[in-house]
Amino acid sequence: xxxxxxxxxxxxxxxxxxxxxxxxxxxxxxxxxxxxxxxxxxxxxxxxxxxxxxxxxxxxxxxxxxxxxxxxxxxxxxxxxxxxxxxxxxxxxxxxxxxxxxxxxxxxxxxxxxxxxxxxxxxxxxxxxxxxxx
Numbered sequence: 001x002x003x004x005x006x007x008x009x010x011x012x013x014x015x016x017x018x019x020x021x022x023x024x025x026x027x028x029x030x031x032x033x034x035x036x037x038x039x040x041x042x043x044x045x046x047x048x049x050x051x052x053x054x055x056x057x058x059x060x061x062x063x064x065x066x067x068x069x070x071x072x073x074x075x076x077x078x079x080x081x082x083x084x085x086x087x088x089x090x091x092x093x094x095x096x097x098x099x100x101x102x103x104x105x106x107x108x109x110x111x112x113x114x115x116x117x118x119x120x121x122x123x124x125x126x127x128x129x130x131x132x133x134x
Contacts, residue, residue: 083133084112088126095121102131 087102096119099106106119112130123129 081112081132084130085133086128087131088128089123090125092122092125095119095123098123098129104132108132 089098093101095109095117096106099109099119106117109129109131110116112132
């Protein structure tokens, strides 16, 4: 069942790893030659400059009703079907044709699936699409 592999050559001699002391403190003020005993060195963090003061500006005056007409908020109706079905694409078909075949619109499918597809997009075979149930 298994394979046997024969490797020819010599085993490379690898030296053992060396131990190094790593400091996580800021840079030292001056470099000292290494000694047998290490002595801790204290460093001070540089003081940060205070943030510049920003003058508060007076709020902009609110325009009166005679200056500009009030705009009303427009809200779009969100399509929320009572049931949802998962459909797999069995052949390459445009997004618009797929929507028509399932009694819906591309806009409703985009909203339901979280997409922004055009009607002319060709869907790949095997794609899964959520459609409104009946």
